Amino acid sequence: MTGFMDLYSERDTFLHRLDPRVKLLAVVTISALAFILSEIWSLLLLLAFILLLMALTGSSFRKAFFALKFVIRFMVLITVLWPLFDRSGTPVLFSIGPLDITEPAVWRGATSAVRVGCFATVWYILMFTTSQRDLVRGLTKLGLRFDYGLALAISFRFIPTFGLTIESIKDAQRARALELDRGSLWRRSKNYVTVLVPTVVTALRTAHMLSLTLQSRAYGAVRERTYLREVRMGPRDYVAAAVALLVFLLPAVAMYHFGVQL
Amino acid sequence: MSTEVPKEGEERPKILGSGDAEFISPETVALFAVLTALTAAITLMTVIPFPPTRGYFNLGEAMVFFSALTFGWRAGAICGGVGSAIADLLGGWGMFAPTTLLAKGTEGFVSGVIGRMNGGKPLAYVAGIVCGGACMVTIYFLSEWLFLGFGLGPAIAEIPTNIAQVTIGGTVGSLLSYSVKLAMPSLGK
Numbered sequence: 001m002t003g004f005m006d007l008y009s010e011r012d013t014f015l016h017r018l019d020p021r022v023k024l025l026a027v028v029t030i031s032a033l034a035f036i037l038s039e040i041w042s043l044l045l046l047l048a049f050i051l052l053l054m055a056l057t058g059s060s061f062r063k064a065f066f067a068l069k070f071v072i073r074f075m076v077l078i079t080v081l082w083p084l085f086d087r088s089g090t091p092v093l094f095s096i097g098p099l100d101i102t103e104p105a106v107w108r109g110a111t112s113a114v115r116v117g118c119f120a121t122v123w124y125i126l127m128f129t130t131s132q133r134d135l136v137r138g139l140t141k142l143g144l145r146f147d148y149g150l151a152l153a154i155s156f157r158f159i160p161t162f163g164l165t166i167e168s169i170k171d172a173q174r175a176r177a178l179e180l181d182r183g184s185l186w187r188r189s190k191n192y193v194t195v196l197v198p199t200v201v202t203a204l205r206t207a208h209m210l211s212l213t214l215q216s217r218a219y220g221a222v223r224e225r226t227y228l229r230e231v232r233m234g235p236r237d238y239v240a241a242a243v244a245l246l247v248f249l250l251p252a253v254a255m256y257h258f259g260v261q262l
Numbered sequence: 263m264s265t266e267v268p269k270e271g272e273e274r275p276k277i278l279g280s281g282d283a284e285f286i287s288p289e290t291v292a293l294f295a296v297l298t299a300l301t302a303a304i305t306l307m308t309v310i311p312f313p314p315t316r317g318y319f320n321l322g323e324a325m326v327f328f329s330a331l332t333f334g335w336r337a338g339a340i341c342g343g344v345g346s347a348i349a350d351l352l353g354g355w356g357m358f359a360p361t362t363l364l365a366k367g368t369e370g371f372v373s374g375v376i377g378r379m380n381g382g383k384p385l386a387y388v389a390g391i392v393c394g395g396a397c398m399v400t401i402y403f404l405s406e407w408l409f410l411g412f413g414l415g416p417a418i419a420e421i422p423t424n425i426a427q428v429t430i431g432g433t434v435g436s437l438l439s440y441s442v443k444l445a446m447p448s449l450g451k
Contacts, residue, residue, distance in 0.1 A: 126356070154296075156299070190433075211289040219288045
């Protein structure tokens with residue numbers, strides 16, 4: 001099974017208790033900061049800060065490793081490929097055939113690799129500490145209409161179910177001598193159709209049942225919704241939101257108003 | 263038993279099923295939720311191990327095209343975009359989620375609009391898939407190059423993978439749409 005890992009883990013750190021809206025804001029501001037920074041040292045500092053936050057989420061080593069494996073693969077790819085396409089600047093470090101590898105290009109490659117590392121890791125802070133329920137709740141608080149929020153919450157709930165459906169149909173078709181692991185990519189994909197058709201038909205039947213269930217539970221009966229779990233901004237959340245904004249604003253003002261190279 | 267008819271100008275009780283268009287209908291909520299979940303699940307589960315593409319190759323594309331071609335552009339844009347973005351979030355590559363939302367959403371929208379022209383003839387299917395796929399590849403390329411700052415090289419290196427994914431996803435998606443319509447004739451009307 002090439003399945004996925006539930007990134008969220010139930011803990012009681014201050015990051016878990018934060019309002020999901022604040023965490024979304026922090027993801028946006030930190031990404032924006034990574035976007036405007038241009039010096040490798042400040043980007044490394046930012047990456048270290050994000051990794052510190054990631055350590056504070058108290059997630060298991062296995063999850064952190066899963067996350068970082070992906071990020072590091074990307075960073076290496078960028079560091080290696082960048083100088084091959086960017087041949088400006090001097091001095092030339094060495095040449096491979098017609099390609100000149102120049103020193104500024106290598107630095108630029110490393111810088112963007114670190115920047116991409118920041119973009120990638122900042123999402124793990126959100127995903128490690130926010131349950132799917134809170135995420136949807138945060139989005140509805142931000143103005144997503146509740147019917148779309150409901151659809152989103154239902155779909156989160158059904159992803160593992162359909163994952164299991166796919167697995168069992170795959171096994172059933174394998175028992176009928178379907179080959180999914182051999183042959184060319186094209187052949188494998190075409191063989192997958194025999195798995196996907198039953199899956200989709202099953203899912204659409206589920207959708208039919210689901211709509212009956214929604215109707216029987218008085219979906220949309222009243223215009224004003226009440227919620228079992230209310231998300232409220234406490235003083236701590238306002239402080240965290242202010243910090244998240246300052247993390248972006250201070251370097252931005254320093255760069256664009258005072259002309260500091262960061 | 264007498265049913266009270268609300269008088270002119272009187273506020274009607276807000277109950278669904280009385281022609282109140284305040285909410286999207288429960289059928290739509292259920293269908294969109296299921297299609298979104300299916301897109302995400304298939305994206306996460308059917309990663310076809312294939313060495314040259316570092317294992318990113320998946321059939322999620324097929325579900326985007328399937329939703330768009332079977333249920334129209336709205337389903338394609340919402341379910342394709344949101345489902346693929348959720349798969350990115352859960353799969354652990356959250357930095358692609360905004361790009362994916364835009365790219366796959368546009369893909370679903372375009373292939374839904376073009377692919378269902380002329381009553382969904384095969385030619386329209388092909389045109390829809392080609393145009394939608396072109397949008398997706400372009401948006402991914404531009405976003406990786408300019409916004410995420412991958413640089414030109416890695417962004418170009420992604421293009422062949424994406425094109426292969428669209429080609430295979432489009433074929434599988436249209437086959438799916440055709441077979442599922444055969445299995446459930448009441449669909450997509």
